[in-house]
Amino acid sequence: MSTQRAVLRQxxxxxxxxxxxxxxKLIYLYLDTTGQSxxxxxxxxxxxPKLALFSVLGSLTDTGLVECDGDCYAAS
Known part of the structure; x- marks a missing residue:
């Protein structure tokens, strides 16, 4: 199992x-892992909470770290 974690980190x-x-950080990592959501x-x-998600996603989108396509968000 530790070998899998080492590969994942690399x-x-x-x-x-x-x-x-x-x-x-949590939202960015989630999107980076899932591809889009x-x-x-x-x-x-x-x-x-959705209110917090929209606030953070707005900031991430403004900085170019996350892209929005309709309902879906994805790490850039």
């Missing part, structure tokens, strides 16, 4: 330095 990109909020899916999976 293949994932580091968290962007501009992300300082734990919630923003809707706000409803993120709310159910991460148990973060």
């Amino acid at each position: 293949t994932t990109e580091p968290i962007p330095a501009e992300l300082t909020s734990p919630t923003a 809707t706000v409803d899916e993120m709310q159910q999976s991460l148990d973060i």
Whole structure:
């Protein structure tokens, strides 16, 4: 199992330095892992209120770290 974790760490990109909020980091990593997700899916999976999700997603989108295509968000 530790071999799998080592491989995973080697293949994932580091968290962007501009992300300082734990919630923003969590959302970014979730999107980076899942590929894309809707706000409803993120709310159910991460148990973060939708109001907080929209706020963080807006910031992530403004900085270019996340892209929005209709209902779906994805890490850039």
